Amino acid sequence: MPSEYEHIIRIRGLVNRFGTQTVHDQLELDVRRDEILGVVGGSGTGKSVLLRSILGLHGPNEGSIEVLGQTIRHLEPGPHKRWGVLFQGGALLSGLTVQENVELPIALHSDLPVETRRELAVLKIFMVGLDLTAAAKYPNELSGGMRKRASLARALALEPKVLFLDEPTAGLDPISATEFDRLLKYLHANLDLTIVMITHDVDTLFSVCDRVAVLVNKGIIVDTLDELVKHPDPWIQEYFGDPRAVRARKAANAKVEI
Numbered sequence: 001m002p003s004e005y006e007h008i009i010r011i012r013g014l015v016n017r018f019g020t021q022t023v024h025d026q027l028e029l030d031v032r033r034d035e036i037l038g039v040v041g042g043s044g045t046g047k048s049v050l051l052r053s054i055l056g057l058h059g060p061n062e063g064s065i066e067v068l069g070q071t072i073r074h075l076e077p078g079p080h081k082r083w084g085v086l087f088q089g090g091a092l093l094s095g096l097t098v099q100e101n102v103e104l105p106i107a108l109h110s111d112l113p114v115e116t117r118r119e120l121a122v123l124k125i126f127m128v129g130l131d132l133t134a135a136a137k138y139p140n141e142l143s144g145g146m147r148k149r150a151s152l153a154r155a156l157a158l159e160p161k162v163l164f165l166d167e168p169t170a171g172l173d174p175i176s177a178t179e180f181d182r183l184l185k186y187l188h189a190n191l192d193l194t195i196v197m198i199t200h201d202v203d204t205l206f207s208v209c210d211r212v213a214v215l216v217n218k219g220i221i222v223d224t225l226d227e228l229v230k231h232p233d234p235w236i237q238e239y240f241g242d243p244r245a246v247r248a249r250k251a252a253n254a255k256v257e258i
Helices: 047-055 098-109 114-127 144-155 174-190 202-208 234-241 243-257
Strands: 007-018 021-032 036-041 062-067 083-086 162-166 194-198 211-216 219-223
Touching: 007 047, 007 194, 021 047, 021 194, 021 211, 021 219, 036 047, 036 202, 047 062, 047 162, 047 194, 083 144, 098 114, 098 144, 114 144, 144 174, 174 202, 202 243, 211 234, 234 243
Parallel strands: 036 194, 036 211, 083 162, 162 194
Antiparallel strands: 007 021, 007 062, 211 219
């Protein structure tokens, strides 16, 4: 990847308003190449609005957004072939099998022969830890964890450079959530991927993310977790001082020491 893409995403002066309510005010963010960036924030801080703005699904009132060196404009074709998105609900098409869901973006954005498309879809399905039995099933026949994996396989279908995840472990039991975190780390280590994820799963934050972006006071504070836990902002102190966050941090530190 060219050196000018050291920052995969560059946001400058972002303003998002809804009526008289300002959600983001001159927000600025750089997402580094190959990092895993977690995004957190309280209710109403605009996590989903930020993601939709980056994807070109929401037009901000002010500011500029670049992804992979290309300016993103509302509802104009962007570098969609070079990014993948896992929405919170999975957004799999219920009338298609897992394999057909994964194959769909390949069919839409390439001229590859049918057999090649099928082979690529199966490869992505295997990559996320599913098998041919799961590939032949419909979304309503899958467990929550399997649906997440199937959605991830579809997000990876076009071999993206950037992967966006919206609450990827929401609704999963602790074991499935831990397995999904391990899968993300494996994919990140073996693919040329930059990952941006909205999550409130503190175990995911401490075990997976390189840095965390906190939406607070209509802006954003980005740092490593070791530095963020020292930040004086009241919401940050409350969030990372919560007993669950403290336990997650201790567990992550214990693994590093081992």
